[in-house]
Amino acid sequence: MAEVIIVKDEDEAGEIYAEAVLRLFKEKSDPVLGLATGSSPLAAYRHLAKRLQREGINTENVRGFALDEYAGLDPQHPQSYRSTINRTVVEPLHLNPELVRVPNGNLDTIQTAGADYDAAIAKAGGVDIQILGIGTDGHIGFNEPGSSLASGTRIKTLTEQTRIDNARFFDNDVTKVPTHCITQGIGTILKARHLILLAFGEGKAQAISETVEGGISSFCPASALQLHPHATIIVDEAAGGRLRNKDYYKWAFKNKPEWQGI
Numbered sequence: 677m678a679e680v681i682i683v684k685d686e687d688e689a690g691e692i693y694a695e696a697v698l699r700l701f702k703e704k705s706d707p708v709l710g711l712a713t714g715s716s717p718l719a720a721y722r723h724l725a726k727r728l729q730r731e732g733i734n735t736e737n738v739r740g741f742a743l744d745e746y747a748g749l750d751p752q753h754p755q756s757y758r759s760t761i762n763r764t765v766v767e768p769l770h771l772n773p774e775l776v777r778v779p780n781g782n783l784d785t786i787q788t789a790g791a792d793y794d795a796a797i798a799k800a801g802g803v804d805i806q807i808l809g810i811g812t813d814g815h816i817g818f819n820e821p822g823s824s825l826a827s828g829t830r831i832k833t834l835t836e837q838t839r840i841d842n843a844r845f846f847d848n849d850v851t852k853v854p855t856h857c858i859t860q861g862i863g864t865i866l867k868a869r870h871l872i873l874l875a876f877g878e879g880k881a882q883a884i885s886e887t888v889e890g891g892i893s894s895f896c897p898a899s900a901l902q903l904h905p906h907a908t909i910i911v912d913e914a915a916g917g918r919l920r921n922k923d924y925y926k927w928a929f930k931n932k933p934e935w936q937g938i
C-alpha cells in the first residue's frame with residue numbers, strides 16, 4: 677500500500693517533499709527529478725528552492741523530466757508546459773534548462789516523440805523522485821480514465837472535464853485549450869523509483885478515495901500507484917475527507933521512526 681500522509685496545508689506537504697529531495701541530492705551527484713505542472717506542486721517547489729538556497733546546494737547536475745505537454749502548442753506559449761516548467765521549476769531551482777526535458781508536442785514528430793522520451797529517461801538512469809498531481813477524474817500526467825496501466829509516453833486526447841478544468845489558464849475559454857497532449861504513460865510513471873502524489877481541496881476527495889482505497893482500474897489512472905513499491909500520497913484534510921482508513925494513516929505517520937524518511 678502506498679503511504680498516505682495527511683497534512684494541515686500545502687506548506688507542510690511542501691516541506692516533506694523538499695526534505696525527500698534534499699536527502700536524494702545528498703546521496704547522488706546526478707539526481708533525476710520527475711516534474712509536474714499544475715497548482716498542486718507549487719508550494720513543494722517553493723520549499724525546495726528555499727532549502728537549496730539555505731543549504732547552499734549546487735543544482736547544476738540535476739536532470740529533470742516533465743510529465744506532459746500539450747500537442748501542437750508553441751513551446752514559447754506562456755501556458756505550454758515547457759514555459760510553465762521553466763517558470764515554476766527551472767528558474768527558482770537554478771537548474772540547467774538543457775538538462776530539463778519536456779515531452780515534445782510538435783505535431784510533425786509526435787508519432788515518435790513518445791518512444792524517444794522514454795528512451796531518454798532510461799538513458800538518464802530513470803527518475804529518482806517523481807512528483808505528481810491528480811486530476812479531478814483521477815488522471816496523472818495526462819493519462820485520462822481508460823489509459824492503459826502499462827502505457828509508455830504517447831499522444832492522448834484530453835477529456836472535456838480536463839479541458840474545462842484547464843480553461844482557467846486559457847482566458848477561461850475552453851475552446852482555446854488544446855484537444856490533445858503527449859504524456860508519460862502510466863507504465864513510464866511507475867518506473868520512477870519514488871512517487872510523491874500531492875492533492876489538496878475537496879475537489880480531489882473522490883479521486884483520492886478511489887486512488888487509495890478503490891480497486892486498481894484504468895478508470896482511475898492514479899490507482900496504479902497501488903502497484904508501486906514506493907508511493908507516497910500527501911493530502912490535506914479536505915482531499916483526504918473521504919478516506920475510510922484516515923485514522924490509521926495518521927497514527928502510522930505519527931509513530932513512524934524519524935530516520936525512515938518517506
Ligand code: GLP
Pocket residue numbers: 712713714715716717743744808809810811812815816817818838
Ligand atoms: C493537469 C496536469 C496534471 C495535473 C492536473 C491537476 O491536468 N496535466 O499533471 O496533476 O492538471 O492540476 P492541479 O494541481 O492544478 O489541480
